[in-house]
Amino acid sequence: MGVDSPIKQAVTDKLIVHRRDNPQQTVYSWARDGKMLSAQAQDRNVVPIDGTEIHIRRIHFPGGWIREIHLNTSARTHPHDSYEDVLFYQIDGRRVQMCKEHSHEVNPGSVTLEPAGIEHSTYQLIGGLFLEFAFPAPPQPEAEATWIDRDQVQPIQIAEWMDGAKLVRGFGDFTITAPAGAAFYSVRKFDLPRYPLFETSVPRGTELLPRKDLVDQLYYVVSGKLNATITAPEGETRDEVVTGDSIRTVGGHSYQFVALEDSVLVHTAVPSNIF
DSSP: OOBOOOOOOOOOOOSEEOGGGSOOEEEEEEEETTEEEEEEGGGGGGOOTTOEEEEEEEEEETTEEEEEEEEOTTOBOOOBBOSEEEEEEEOSSEEEEEETTEEEEEOTTOEEEEOTTOOEEEEEEEOEEEEEEEEEOOSSOOSSOEEEOGGGSOOEEEEEEEETTEEEEEEGGGGGGOOTTOEEEEEEEEOOSSOOEEEEEEOTTOEEEEEOOSSOEEEEEEESEEEEEEEETTEEEEEEEETTOEEEEOTTSOEEEEESSSEEEEEEEOGGGTO
């Protein structure tokens, strides 16, 4: 079948993009003679009866996309290849995802890696929202899709605190060594080929201490509300983030979150910095 064609959208220089400032768009997609065709909402009159309605928000960060996609119950996308590597995180609803001759039922909290060039499609069993982290195809994409169900990955309990100027973490049973005032939270790590995806659950009132990564990270707020402080060469950004907001942290520069409500974030690294 046809190949997804890149969407023209300017790369944002913002470190925090609020859902409220990024309106959802409605597009339609269908296949004819081995090609994927599409139309915008204002061109609804050209959409055939088998066209699929897709609701989407897109953010083009340096090195990759975050896309929030909603499909209604019984919506089906036609088989098509991808020009990107795409990580999917199911937020709500339920769907069957097909990749070549394989299929898998995807439920909330489960993840998928669909490598570039793999023919895939989706059938939405229960209407809902899923997230895509999309990155340029590497020189040697994976040969197959990978699915990881949420119940296959147990959360790791983490405690962190400062020992002088040093950030210290205790994992699992070692959290009992944490001093009074330490921050406690949990992380699920989904070990997808080339792209680990992390789901972090932060209780209300928890202050995640300033940290740095070697490469840029893309974050999405699945639920809750947090204060975020993100530093970059241009300076510091401080803002409140809520469900549906997206964040880019900059490699080599610190960032910090404070949970104002019980919150869940998912994130992954921008691979263009590491290939």
